[in-house]
Amino acid sequence: MTSRLPVAVDAMGGDNAPHLVVEAARIAVERFDTPVLLVGDPDRLGDLGDLPFVPATQVVAMGAEPARAVRKLKDSSIVRGAEAVRDGRASALLSAGNTGAAMAASLLRMGRIKGVARPAIAVPFPVLRSTPTTVLDCGANADCQPEWLIQFAQLGTAYARVRFGLERPRVAVLTIGEEAGKGNSVVKEACELFELDGWAEQCGAEYVGNVEGSDLLAGAADVVVCDGFTGNVVLKSLEGGFDLFRSEVRKVLAASPDVTALDPLFEFWEPGNTGSAMLLGTRGVTMIAHGSSSAITLANAIRTTDELSQVDIVRSLRASVGEMT
Amino acid sequence: MTSRLPVAVDAMGGDNAPHLVVEAARIAVERFDTPVLLVGDPDRLGDLGDLPFVPATQVVAMGAEPARAVRKLKDSSIVRGAEAVRDGRASALLSAGNTGAAMAASLLRMGRIKGVARPAIAVPFPVLRSTPTTVLDCGANADCQPEWLIQFAQLGTAYARVRFGLERPRVAVLTIGEEAGKGNSVVKEACELFELDGWAEQCGAEYVGNVEGSDLLAGAADVVVCDGFTGNVVLKSLEGGFDLFRSEVRKVLAASPDVTALDPLFEFWEPGNTGSAMLLGTRGVTMIAHGSSSAITLANAIRTTDELSQVDIVRSLRASVGEMT
Numbered sequence: 001m002t003s004r005l006p007v008a009v010d011a012m013g014g015d016n017a018p019h020l021v022v023e024a025a026r027i028a029v030e031r032f033d034t035p036v037l038l039v040g041d042p043d044r045l046g047d048l049g050d051l052p053f054v055p056a057t058q059v060v061a062m063g064a065e066p067a068r069a070v071r072k073l074k075d076s077s078i079v080r081g082a083e084a085v086r087d088g089r090a091s092a093l094l095s096a097g098n099t100g101a102a103m104a105a106s107l108l109r110m111g112r113i114k115g116v117a118r119p120a121i122a123v124p125f126p127v128l129r130s131t132p133t134t135v136l137d138c139g140a141n142a143d144c145q146p147e148w149l150i151q152f153a154q155l156g157t158a159y160a161r162v163r164f165g166l167e168r169p170r171v172a173v174l175t176i177g178e179e180a181g182k183g184n185s186v187v188k189e190a191c192e193l194f195e196l197d198g199w200a201e202q203c204g205a206e207y208v209g210n211v212e213g214s215d216l217l218a219g220a221a222d223v224v225v226c227d228g229f230t231g232n233v234v235l236k237s238l239e240g241g242f243d244l245f246r247s248e249v250r251k252v253l254a255a256s257p258d259v260t261a262l263d264p265l266f267e268f269w270e271p272g273n274t275g276s277a278m279l280l281g282t283r284g285v286t287m288i289a290h291g292s293s294s295a296i297t298l299a300n301a302i303r304t305t306d307e308l309s310q311v312d313i314v315r316s317l318r319a320s321v322g323e324m325t
Numbered sequence: 326m327t328s329r330l331p332v333a334v335d336a337m338g339g340d341n342a343p344h345l346v347v348e349a350a351r352i353a354v355e356r357f358d359t360p361v362l363l364v365g366d367p368d369r370l371g372d373l374g375d376l377p378f379v380p381a382t383q384v385v386a387m388g389a390e391p392a393r394a395v396r397k398l399k400d401s402s403i404v405r406g407a408e409a410v411r412d413g414r415a416s417a418l419l420s421a422g423n424t425g426a427a428m429a430a431s432l433l434r435m436g437r438i439k440g441v442a443r444p445a446i447a448v449p450f451p452v453l454r455s456t457p458t459t460v461l462d463c464g465a466n467a468d469c470q471p472e473w474l475i476q477f478a479q480l481g482t483a484y485a486r487v488r489f490g491l492e493r494p495r496v497a498v499l500t501i502g503e504e505a506g507k508g509n510s511v512v513k514e515a516c517e518l519f520e521l522d523g524w525a526e527q528c529g530a531e532y533v534g535n536v537e538g539s540d541l542l543a544g545a546a547d548v549v550v551c552d553g554f555t556g557n558v559v560l561k562s563l564e565g566g567f568d569l570f571r572s573e574v575r576k577v578l579a580a581s582p583d584v585t586a587l588d589p590l591f592e593f594w595e596p597g598n599t600g601s602a603m604l605l606g607t608r609g610v611t612m613i614a615h616g617s618s619s620a621i622t623l624a625n626a627i628r629t630t631d632e633l634s635q636v637d638i639v640r641s642l643r644a645s646v647g648e649m650t
Contacts (some may be wrong), residue, residue, distance in 0.1 A: 041635050063504060113462065128569075128573065134515075139501060142508060142512075143510050145510045153473030174558060175554075175558075176558060180387060182467075183554065184467040184468045184554040186469050187467075194500050208501060209330070211559070212558070212561045213558040213559065213560065213562030213564075214561040214562065214565025216562055216566075217565060218565065227553070228498075228499055229508065230554070230555055230558055233500075233537070233538040233555055233558075233560050234499040234538065234558055235538070236539040237562055238538075238563070239538075239540075240537075240538060240541065240542060240543065241542055241563050241570075243571070244453075245566075245594075248453065249574060249587060251585055252587055253586060255584070256581065256583035257431065258578055258581035258583055259583075261577050261578060262440065262574060265574065269570075285597065297563055310605055
């Protein structure tokens with residue numbers, strides 16, 4: 001075990017919590033040497049061996065109204081996990097539970113980066129033979145002001161640089177036509193702001209204009225910004241479409257010995273495998289894993305969360321919106 | 326040939342216009358006995374044989390700004406086609422060209438159904454082993470008022486009934502959570518209106534609440550309403566996702582003799598094959614085919630357009646929003 005701060009892991013969040021989360025934590029510790037701090041109900045966690053934990057007797061249900069749940073359930077695993085980060089007992093927070101609750105807990109306990117109007121959820125969309133395209137916001141803000149999209153672009157740029165090693169990420173706006181001036185009123189106003197100098201220089205982005213829905217998996221940009229309603233609908237549409245596509249292809253080819261050749265491709269696109277979402281804009285690292293993640297995927301997410309906190313991604317995010325200038 | 330009114334076909338619209346459109350028209354006439362009226366530039370149409378046509382010397386380009394192009398290019402094929410419907414020389418209009426221009430021409434030349442605030446583009450999303458799910462608006466109105474979504478639901482209900490034979494179509498609102506009260510401000514307000522009595526009775530719909538992006542291809546509802554920005558982004562995302570899935574699966578299985586077993590499935594999901602979009606809300610039948618449609622797909626679209634005008638779908642659409650009550 002290393003002596004650095006552990007990743008606080010919400011043991012109660014996810015479709016198969018807590019046992020699958022505990023298993024993931026054990027893999028992270030034993031296989032990746034990543035220090036973890038499980039947060040959850042000791043009566044339900046089972047035998048933890050020597051895995052460190054923080055007790056939390058309450059659970060925010062998957063369908064619960066996030067802000068209210070976080071205010072009411074002060075001894076919930078997600079709230080205690082966020083507090084562990086705030087209090088310097090953990091380096092970062094990871095949850096596969098209620099996304100809105102993770103966001104609310106992070107916002108209320110860790111606080112916002114100065115100058116950030118609203119944090120956003122950044123989701124890496126898998127791109128074959130390339131780095132992922134980071135799409136944000138994927139659900140934190142159903143209604144957005146045009147200027148928020150600029151901040152999303154800045155935060156997304158810092159994220160793509162730190163997470164995927166892109167020196168000057170290409171940033172685009174998601175809209176309904178390639179030509180300038182296409183979109184709804186928020187996008188149109190945002191596009192005018194995107195044409196102005198200053199924001200791209202501040203974060204080191206290359207602005208490449210508009211992309212359409214069909215470009216999202218094709219690597220047309222490294223960072224794509226949109227409001228959280230659009231981002232969430234698109235994310236779920238592609239996940240649902242992929243699930244259906246994969247199951248039907250497997251059904252048709254059930255009798256073929258060649259069907260296994262598709263496994264790596266399907267693994268690559270598997271929603272749970274494409275990397276956790278990160279909440280960008282709070283003063284701490286908060287990662288949100290897919291509720292259906294497998295133990296190994298979750299263990300990988302814990303490792304990634306640890307790595308991002310090790311390289312102080314929050315410092316880069318703060319600089320991207322000018323907090324330090 | 327029958328003596329009923331022909332379908333006006335925009336010969337100049339589509340990726341391979343005019344020759345592929347002329348070929349499609351010929352198939353429609355010869356194979357389906359569907360009367361057509363080609364609209365286009367006689368100098369470019371080639372040998373039409375005995376296919377009837379209306380001359381139109383101008384063309385609205387695919388990327389042109391629709392409203393302006395339609396106002397300026399009064400002798401364009403799309404404008405002349407809409408006029409043929411208005412003047413009773415054609416029963417309906419079909420174009421595989423500039424969607425916005427088809428919409429603008431239809432609106433300006435045929436007029437709006439009384440009481441309809443904004444026409445919407447209805448696209449059938451393919452559902453395996455079932456009737457398609459009609460999604461609207463898929464791009465006519467980037468910004469929507471909540472009450473427009475109610476009208477989209479009514480128009481979509483009439484469309485699904487006439488087009489797919491559903492007596493009491495299930496109508497849902499596209500949003501970002503299954504629970505009531507989830508969504509952006511327009512969706513939230515619309516959901517309150519959807520809970521009120523009256524609108525569903527008027528058009529004979531069954532309101533089933535919210536669906537998410539992941540439900541769109543799963544047959545969770547027969548009609549799904551959303552603003553035109555969201556609808557267009559989702560449509561393009563799924564089309565782009567499918568294109569990529571298909572080409573990668575084919576690549577992986579290139580050496581397998583079993584790959585051809587997937588052809589029917591891929592054909593089923595092929596964007597060009599899933600049925601033309603219809604503009605709902607004008608006083609005439611305007612169908613919009615995919616720009617990349619094959620000749621046979623386009624011929625099928627001509628036949629469908631003819632069938633919808635034969636059963637007087639505009640009458641049903643008018644009744645759905647209460648124009649006749």
